[in-house]
Amino acid sequence: xxxWFASTGAATSTPVRVLYGVRRSDLLIYRATLDEAAKxxxxxxxxxxxxxxxxxxxxxxxxxxxxxxxxxxxxxxxxAATFYVSGPPAMLAVFQxxxxxxxxxxxxVRADAWD
Numbered sequence: 427x428x429x430w431f432a433s434t435g436a437a438t439s440t441p442v443r444v445l446y447g448v449r450r451s452d453l454l455i456y457r458a459t460l461d462e463a464a465k466x467x468x469x470x471x472x473x474x475x476x477x478x479x480x481x482x483x484x485x486x487x488x489x490x491x492x493x494x495x496x497x498x499x500x501x502x503x504x505x506a507a508t509f510y511v512s513g514p515p516a517m518l519a520v521f522q523x524x525x526x527x528x529x530x531x532x533x534x535v536r537a538d539a540w541d
Contacts, residue, residue: 441501444472447489447513451479473497491524512538 448454451474460472473485475493480486485493498507509530511521518537525535 440469441503442467442470443497443501444470445475445489445493445497446472447475447477449477451476451481451484491521491528494521494525495528495530508534508536510536510538512540514541515539 444460446454446456446460454474454476457474464470464472473493474480474483475485475487475489477486477488494509494511495504498504498509501507507530509521509525511518518539522532522535522537526532
C-alpha cells in the first residue's frame, strides 16, 4: 500500500482522501491498513460509509458522488482532483455519470470494476 502514496516512503504534498463504502462494519476489511497509512502519511485521510449500523466516526448511508465531490472540495484541490473509483459495474456507472454531470472530465476519473 505504501507505493500508492509515495514511492520514496515520504509523505506526498498532494492530499489523498479514501472514501470506503460498505454495507456493514464487518466488511471494512482494510480498516487497520487505512488507519496505519493515515498515521504514516499526514496528507492521507479516509472515511467509512456504512449502509447499516454506522458507528462512531462512520457516515451512515451509501457512498455518493456528492460525498466524493465534497471530499475533493475539502482538500482545496477540487478542480484538479483525480477520482479513483472501484466497485461493481453498476456503481461505477453511477459515479462516472455523476462526476461527469458535475463537470469532472473523463480523463480525471479512473475506474476499476469488479463483481
